[in-house]
Amino acid sequence: MKIGRLNHVGVATPDVEAAARTYRELYGADEASDPIELPKLGVRVIFVRIPNMQIELIEPLGAASPIHKFLEKNPKGGQHHMCFEVPDIVAARDAMRERGATILGTGEPYTGAHGVPVIFVHPKNTGGVLVELMQEPEGEHA
Numbered sequence: 001m002k003i004g005r006l007n008h009v010g011v012a013t014p015d016v017e018a019a020a021r022t023y024r025e026l027y028g029a030d031e032a033s034d035p036i037e038l039p040k041l042g043v044r045v046i047f048v049r050i051p052n053m054q055i056e057l058i059e060p061l062g063a064a065s066p067i068h069k070f071l072e073k074n075p076k077g078g079q080h081h082m083c084f085e086v087p088d089i090v091a092a093r094d095a096m097r098e099r100g101a102t103i104l105g106t107g108e109p110y111t112g113a114h115g116v117p118v119i120f121v122h123p124k125n126t127g128g129v130l131v132e133l134m135q136e137p138e139g140e141h142a
């Protein structure tokens with residue numbers, strides 16, 4: 001298993017609209033999606049598209065959101081995860097486990113915001129950086 005392209009960087013924020021405005025007004029990043037609610041994942045997101053990847057702005061949604069604790073510790077928000085593409089998410093999961101990494105949750109890949117399966121690797125395995133691996137979207141980079 002070898003990681004592929006950086007797909008997105010996740011940034012936690014108490015307010016995705018305000019964060020998207022900041023990226024537009026301060027950096028001229030004017031290609032942003034509408035807010036997308038993902039109740040199963042406990043998040044509300046806006047994707048800010050830049051030429052080689054996306055910034056995934058993430059706000060908590062619902063009481064069980066994985067973002068709550070992070071925002072308690074970082075009330076103004078902050079960089080939350082990096083997401084890399086892999087050609088085969090199940091093979092990647094198995095390889096990560098063989099190498100001693102902790103896959104979060106049940107370890108079963110689940111559908112992320114991009115409509116493809118994802119897993120998360122514990123930050124303790126990567127020097128304090130939470131890593132998301134996602135199945136490479138088909139045909140996207142042909």
Ligand SMILES: C[C@@H](C(=O)O)C(=O)SCCNC(=O)CCNC(=O)[C@H](O)C(C)(C)COP(=O)(O)OP(=O)(O)OC[C@H]1O[C@@H](n2cnc3c(N)ncnc32)[C@H](O)[C@@H]1OP(=O)(O)O
Pocket residue numbers: 010038041043045056058066067069070079080081083104105111112113114118120122123128129130132
């Ligand atoms: C929309 C979707 C998509 O792209 O498709 C997304 O990305 S949704 C993105 C949101 N979903 C997720 O994050 C799902 C995976 N996340 C999780 O399972 C969790 O949030 C964990 C990362 C395991 C943390 O949860 P937990 O309840 O254990 O919180 P905790 O505060 O006790 O944290 C345990 C240890 O991890 C550290 N920690 C927590 N969150 C971190 C983060 N984002 N980056 C780096 N370190 C982090 C804490 O400082 C602590 O370190 P010390 O032990 O040293 O004090």
Ligand SMILES: [Co+2]
Pocket residue numbers: 008010056081083132
């Ligand atoms: Co993500």
